[in-house]
Amino acid sequence: MTIAYKFCPHCGAALIVGPVSGHVREHCPACGFIAFHNPAPVGLAVIMHEGKVALVRRALPPLKGYWAPPGGHIELGESAPEATVREAKEECGLDIALDRLIGVYSQADVRTIIIAYLAHSIGGAPTAGDDAVEVGLFDEWPPQPPPDPAWATATDHWFYGVLRELGAAVG
Numbered sequence: 001m002t003i004a005y006k007f008c009p010h011c012g013a014a015l016i017v018g019p020v021s022g023h024v025r026e027h028c029p030a031c032g033f034i035a036f037h038n039p040a041p042v043g044l045a046v047i048m049h050e051g052k053v054a055l056v057r058r059a060l061p062p063l064k065g066y067w068a069p070p071g072g073h074i075e076l077g078e079s080a081p082e083a084t085v086r087e088a089k090e091e092c093g094l095d096i097a098l099d100r101l102i103g104v105y106s107q108a109d110v111r112t113i114i115i116a117y118l119a120h121s122i123g124g125a126p127t128a129g130d131d132a133v134e135v136g137l138f139d140e141w142p143p144q145p146p147p148d149p150a151w152a153t154a155t156d157h158w159f160y161g162v163l164r165e166l167g168a169a170v171g
């Protein structure tokens with residue numbers, strides 16, 4: 001197990017790794033605090049804009065340089081749909097309305113859970129921002145090469161599979 005924290009955020013004692021209720025967990029022997037390691041949820045929007053699919057070319061891993069729908073981490077204080085709408089505006093400049101949930105994607109060795117929505121634009125203009133190099137409007141989902149094992153992580157391979165599934169889901 002990976003140790004994420006050295007000291008207990010509650011009482012300051014050194015954390016240890018060992019069994020707690022039958023699970024090996026990072027915990028505090030002094031106060032009982034348990035450092036849970038949970039995947040982080042990401043909201044992602046497949047956006048239809050003027051009859052085309054709006055994708056952003058990613059500036060950061062995973063799959064840096066690939067075309068993907070805009071998305072980002074959900075923060076406390078916002079719902080999954082609210083975060084997805086916010087991220088779409090920040091990354092590709094479009095105001096969107098969500099139409100339906102496409103699917104929820106997760107894998108045991110990946111630290112992210114993707115919640116993917118189908119959406120359509122209701123305003124704004126395609127403009128790359130934040131983690132996007134550029135915005136592209138596509139008639140069809142663009143084919144992209146599989147990630148090279150020389151650099152790809154488990155997250156890259158998983159995300160590539162998610163993108164293919166999203167492409168198949170929306171045509």
Ligand SMILES: [Zn+2]
Nearest residue numbers: 008011028031
């Ligand atoms: Zn403690």
